[in-house]
Amino acid sequence: MISYVLLYDWLPDSFFLHHVLLLNRFTTLRLTQEGYGAMLEKQPCLADAEFVSMSGAAPGSARRMLEQGRKVLLDRNVDIKNSSRLLLFNMRYYPADWAWFNHVLEKLNCTDLPLIVLHFGQAALVGACWNDSWEDINGQETAVIENSHERLVDIGRTDNVLQLVSGNFSLRYFNSLRFGRPGYFQKHSSDIRKIHMEHSFLSSLPSQVRPFFPIVGEMVEDVTGGGYEIEIIPAFDVARLLLNGRFAESQCVENLMKALETYLDACPRRKCMLQEYSAKMRALFVVKTQERMNALARLPVSAKLDLTCRLGGFDSLAHFTAEHLALCEKSIAEDSGDELVFSHGDLFFSNILFDPLAGKIKLIDPRGGDGEAAFLPIWYDLAKLSHSFLGRYDMLVYGEFSIVMENDLSLHVQIADKPGADSLEKRFIDFLGGKKIDLGKSRLFEASLFLSMLPLHADSPLRMQGQLLRALDIHKRLTTPGASLYGV
Numbered sequence: 001m002i003s004y005v006l007l008y009d010w011l012p013d014s015f016f017l018h019h020v021l022l023l024n025r026f027t028t029l030r031l032t033q034e035g036y037g038a039m040l041e042k043q044p045c046l047a048d049a050e051f052v053s054m055s056g057a058a059p060g061s062a063r064r065m066l067e068q069g070r071k072v073l074l075d076r077n078v079d080i081k082n083s084s085r086l087l088l089f090n091m092r093y094y095p096a097d098w099a100w101f102n103h104v105l106e107k108l109n110c111t112d113l114p115l116i117v118l119h120f121g122q123a124a125l126v127g128a129c130w131n132d133s134w135e136d137i138n139g140q141e142t143a144v145i146e147n148s149h150e151r152l153v154d155i156g157r158t159d160n161v162l163q164l165v166s167g168n169f170s171l172r173y174f175n176s177l178r179f180g181r182p183g184y185f186q187k188h189s190s191d192i193r194k195i196h197m198e199h200s201f202l203s204s205l206p207s208q209v210r211p212f213f214p215i216v217g218e219m220v221e222d223v224t225g226g227g228y229e230i231e232i233i234p235a236f237d238v239a240r241l242l243l244n245g246r247f248a249e250s251q252c253v254e255n256l257m258k259a260l261e262t263y264l265d266a267c268p269r270r271k272c273m274l275q276e277y278s279a280k281m282r283a284l285f286v287v288k289t290q291e292r293m294n295a296l297a298r299l300p301v302s303a304k305l306d307l308t309c310r311l312g313g314f315d316s317l318a319h320f321t322a323e324h325l326a327l328c329e330k331s332i333a334e335d336s337g338d339e340l341v342f343s344h345g346d347l348f349f350s351n352i353l354f355d356p357l358a359g360k361i362k363l364i365d366p367r368g369g370d371g372e373a374a375f376l377p378i379w380y381d382l383a384k385l386s387h388s389f390l391g392r393y394d395m396l397v398y399g400e401f402s403i404v405m406e407n408d409l410s411l412h413v414q415i416a417d418k419p420g421a422d423s424l425e426k427r428f429i430d431f432l433g434g435k436k437i438d439l440g441k442s443r444l445f446e447a448s449l450f451l452s453m454l455p456l457h458a459d460s461p462l463r464m465q466g467q468l469l470r471a472l473d474i475h476k477r478l479t480t481p482g483a484s485l486y487g488v
Contacts, residue, residue, distance in 0.1 A: 002109065002127070003084035005049045006069045008058035009037070009091045016158040020236055020356065021244045026091035026155075027053070030243040031165060033399045036091065039098070045105035049087070052076075058090035062116045062123040065090075069126075084130040085109060093124035093152040094164065100151045119152045158234055165236060180229045184217065188227030195219075195226045197368025202230075204370040206342060208266045213363050233362045238349035239394035246356055247420025255359035257427050260352075260385070263361060267342040270375060277337040277377060284380050285328050285445050289452040293321045296455040304461060305454070305468055311411050312472040321451060324475050328448055331441060340375035343367075347381045349388040350397070382437065383445035389428035390486050391446055391474070392421065393453075396466045403465060413469040415488045429486060439485050440478055447474040 009026040011018050023029055027037030040046060052072065059065055065088045073080060085108060095101035108115045108127035117125040155161045163185065166177045180186035189195040202216045217229030236244075238256065247253050296302055297318065306316040314320040344351070345367025353362040387393045392415045395401060400416040432439050450471035457463045477483045 002046055002049045002087050002105065003080070003130075004052060004069075004073065004078070004086050005040070005046055006052045006054050006072060006086070006088045007037075007040070007091055008054045008056075008065075008089065010054070010056055012057065012156075015156055016161055016234065017155065021241070021246055022249075023244065025053070028244075029155075030240065031094075036094070040089075043098070043102050043105060045102055045109060046087075054088075058088075058092065058123075060122045062114070062126045065123055065126045066114075066128060080130050082130055086128050086130050088126045090122075090124050092154060092156045093119050093122075094155045095151065096153045096164065097151040117152070119154065120149065124152055159232060162232060162234065165240065180217075183232055184229040185232055186227055187230050188225060190225035192221065192226050194368065195228070198366060199228045200370045201345075201366045201368045201374060206268045208268055209263065209342060212263045212266070212361060213366075233353050233364075235353040235355045235360075235362065237364075238352045238354050238388070239398070240350075241354060241356065242349065242394070242418050242421060242424070243398060243400070245419040247418075247424055249356075249420070250423060252356045253420060253423045253427050255356060256354055256361070256424075257431055259354070259359055259361040261431065263363070264381070268375075269339050269341050271338055272340050274336060274338060277340065278332055278335070280340070281332045281335065281337070281377050281379065282329070284376065285332070285383075285448045286325050289325060289328075289448050290321070292452045292455050293318070296458075299455070299458060301458065301461050301464060305464065308411060308465055308468055309472070311409060312469075312476075314472075317468070320472065320475070324447060324451065324471070327444060327475075327478065331444055337377055339378075341378045341381070342374055343376040343381050345369070345374070345376070345380070347384040349394045379441070379445050382432075382442050383449055385428065386442045386446040387449050389424055390443065391450065391470050392488055393450070393467070393470075395421075396463060396470070397457075399463070401466050403462075403469065411465075411469055413466045413473070425486060443474050443485055444478055447471040447478075450474070 007027065011023050011026050011029075013019075017023060017026075017029065021029070025037075027035065029036040032039070034042075037051075041051065054068065054072065059068065066086075069086060069088045073086075087105070087108065104115070104117060104125065105127075112129045115125075115127040116123060153160050153164050155164065159179065163177055163179070166185070176188045178186045178188070187195075196219065199216060199219045202213055205213055214231040214233055216231070219226060219228045241247065241252075247256075296305075302317060306318075309315070309317050309320045312320070314323065344363050346365060347363070351363060351365045353364060354360070392401075395415050395418065396413075400418070402414045402416075404412050404414050406412055429439065432442060447470075450467045453467055454464050457467065477485050
């Protein structure tokens, strides 16, 4: 029923969001699968509303917001009826609870009195029924005045943005990320084993790589789990930067690759016997994948995945898994590796915080462990990176893809084109070539990772289908003579 929504969506140059993402409008910000503006437009109460962008910063008072909104509409000669609903929203105050936000909008549709939502005394949202003879809103009775400290987040503040970004991503193992002492978050998880392993890893880093990880405090346990303090890093992860178009700038791509190369070169190495090397390779790319496929076979969704594999030329998911893992076994048997490398253990875009201007990275959410357990064959980190650079894994997680059927009835996953994604792909391939790393071998193990991740996304059959199709596509490229080993 709301007729007009006036958005204060200008993003000041002084804000962290502008500095990092180079955005000028809150509307285009991507913190989740959808843009901030798109999330507003899909709210049921705003389905038929006309959206108007306001210039400049929002005033702090409800009266001034209504005055400005009235002037903008009158200056545009908009033919407004007295029954029309008007909503003014300062997009600096991001709705952390969208169900609550839509409930507030429903209230506006049910009252003729002005509605005001305050955030620490500042007007975040003002709604009213249009009246040609509006008086001073401060002198009127208001329908609702709500202080919504936990339901709105001031994303004009850097620490709030970082907490919001870290706390709403589906792959995070921890349950909460709260503010600790100045400069630190308090990270907490009900998974004691996982949080202990992570803390142990970050507390015992080799000196060569310590600058690439956040500082952590002591581990503390309670009845609900455990946690530790972790340094606040003023940066977004690479996946979110890609989602927001930050890598459209070629220098940004180059800065990221240089930082990653510097980190990989700094990782300590140790010699090992071939038997130990091969055992670790099999554990990472064959045994783990097979165990997860066995678990997946017990889930109802496995029947649909079997169908996907049949359309791809295999009898079932088990058949495809066996064929691909046989290739992995063959590659491992032919490998004479004698070196293990210090490994983050989960090195993909969403775990790499990156400052595009400073060209520095910080790595978060490691697999965990310390001592000898932290040393793995280099192929694991390379496959994880390939998973993001070439496989576009993070875009699959964000739902930035569709599944299409080709003329031969085969299925194909079509990943949304993001500015800079192709440049990242090309630069990573150049990096592998410069290091004389076998691209085919990297992609072989990348496909194994796609398979092993399937049961971890059982909450979304569509994501599972997308990742399976990526694995099938890589396998087909590897087994088709003359086929390109990359491309989406």
